[in-house]
Amino acid sequence: MTRSRYRVLQNPSPHFLTVTINHWLPLFTRPATVNIVLDSWRFLQRDSGFQLYGYVILENHLHLIAASPDLSRDMQRFKAYTAKQIIGHLQQSGEARVLELLALLKRPHKIESEYQVWEEGSHPQLIESEAAMRQKLDYIHLNPVKRGYVDLPEHWRYSSARNYAGMAGLIEVVKDW
Secondary structure (H helix, E strand, O other): OOOOOOOOOOOOEEEEEEEEEOOOOOOOOOHHHHHHHHHHHHHHHHHHEEEEEEEEEOOEEEEEEEEOOOHHHHHHHHHHHHHHHHHHHHOOOOOOOHHHHHHHHOOOHHHOOOOOOOOOOOOOOEEOOOHHHHHHHHHHHHHHOOOOOOOHHHOOEEEHHHHOOOOOOOOOOOOOO
16 A cells, blocks of 8 residues: 555644544444543644644544644654554453454555554545635534444544533644634
């Protein structure tokens, strides 16, 4: 598979990103694996000026709108850390079959690791206007509704729709844009 042509265009402008589990395996059906993602974002918020504007975490991928002084680096850090933590969790939980799949489906050029948790890339798209921000937030928040998982966006626990609806969310998001 070739490298993506998508690139972070302007730091620290917000970008819409999609991050997918290798071969769309459903790893985010467990609260523990979702918490690994949230904990990583919290660390980046404290450590590197990472700003999260919106997100949704589904069973096999996630969407987010984020900005930081070096978003490409922060996304690399996010993917490396969460992959290591997810593998550790799966090993500790005795999820041998899932680990076998992550090893089997690993790309041949990924020689530095035994497993591949994430697909390559995150397809960053620059958010250039308030209308684009609203469109991407609506897309993110309506994703679980369109899949038939919930009736209202704010009913999906792993989404910033709760923050935008005035409810307590699982992680702080920037709503002033």
